[in-house]
Amino acid sequence: MKISFRWYGKDDPVKLEYIRQIPSMYSIVTAVYDVPVGEKWSMESILKLKEQVENAGIKFDVIESVPVHEDIKLGLPTRALYIENYKENIRHLSKAGVKVICYNFMPVFDWTRTQLDKALPDGSTALVYYKEQLEKMDPLKGELSLPGWDASYTKDQLADIFEKYSRVDEETLWGNLEYFLKEIIPVAEQCDVKMAIHPDDPPWPIFGLPRIITNEKNLDRFLKLVDNKYNGLTFCTGSLGSGSFNDIVKMVDKYSAQGRIHFMHVRNVKLLEDGSFEESAHYSPCGSLDIVAIMEALHKNKYDGYLRPDHGRMIWGETGRPGYGLYDRALGAMYITGIWEALEKTKGKEG
Ligand SMILES: [Mn+2]
Helix, strand or coil, X not given: CEEEEECCCCCCCCCHHHHHCCCCEEEEEECCCCCCCCCCCCHHHHHHHHHHHHHCCCEEEEEECCCCCHHHHHCCCCHHHHHHHHHHHHHHHHXXXXXXXXXXXXXXXXXXXXXXXXXXXXXXXXXXXXXXXXHCCCHHHCCCCCCCCCCCCCHHHHHHHHHHHCXXXXXXXXHHHHHHHHHHHHHHHHHCCEEEEECCCCCCCECCECCCCCCHHHHHHHHHXXXXXXXXXXXXXXXXXXXXXXXXXXXXXXXXXCCCEEEEEECEEEECCCCCEEEECCCHHHCCCCHHHHHHHHHHCCCCCEEEECCCCECCCCCCCCCCCCHHHHHHHHHHHHHHHHHHHHHCCCC
């Protein structure tokens, strides 16, 4: 297992120098942030990023994300150009030594929460998803701006995209994903870069838009679309674990045994009775997931891919990008590292 940490580039208040000071830190997880979705990333900007990261003494192995242009998800004729750009990005990143690329296939919206600063009883704040709040939200009214919501769309553009998605049901979205994979996976294999899809967060349709990377049955179907190890998963315990229908330990065990997990996002969520959830500290008793059992499954299957602590709470007065402060994620990294060390010492390095 290789511990990694997301970094949002030079404007991130969490400095590379701080990330390096977390014991066990191996690789950064980052992206080129100043290029519009769907465009090519120049070799120059990739190498500049690599140099910054390596100068801080950390590896530059994992990209999260190379975003997928909406025209690819919609299956529009213009996707041809964006798919060619995507292939070129894989080639460029491979030349810079990147091993894993994370991406997702969620229509329009990335991860969605209804509140970003919910105060928990211990005085920390966390990201939450309350069903009741979500039902009152209407993205087309444009009163809301949350991370994961593409602020670059105007209200009219968003209405236009929603109109286009009215003709894309789940099966059409599956077809568009299959088309995309059949184009890019051979390139990823040639370049020895593992593609790792991130599950939908939360793992159910929102605002009437389809979502398909949501549960075990659908992950099985996804992996069979192109049955090749270069077509793999970012297994996000918090995203999939927001649905009580997902048996996370069983799924981690199954997909890591198949060698199809290339990147783990480990975090905990506390499920509430009505299908709502709150993000919690990584420590198992704070949430609904058994983090030790998840790590045991990975260890048993000799997982040697990348793993990062995922969203953290805001603690100790830290301010910054919701979910991506330094302190709670660093606690998460050390908690996971500690579990792994205990597993290696009690069960042996062979797993
Ligand atoms: Mn995640």
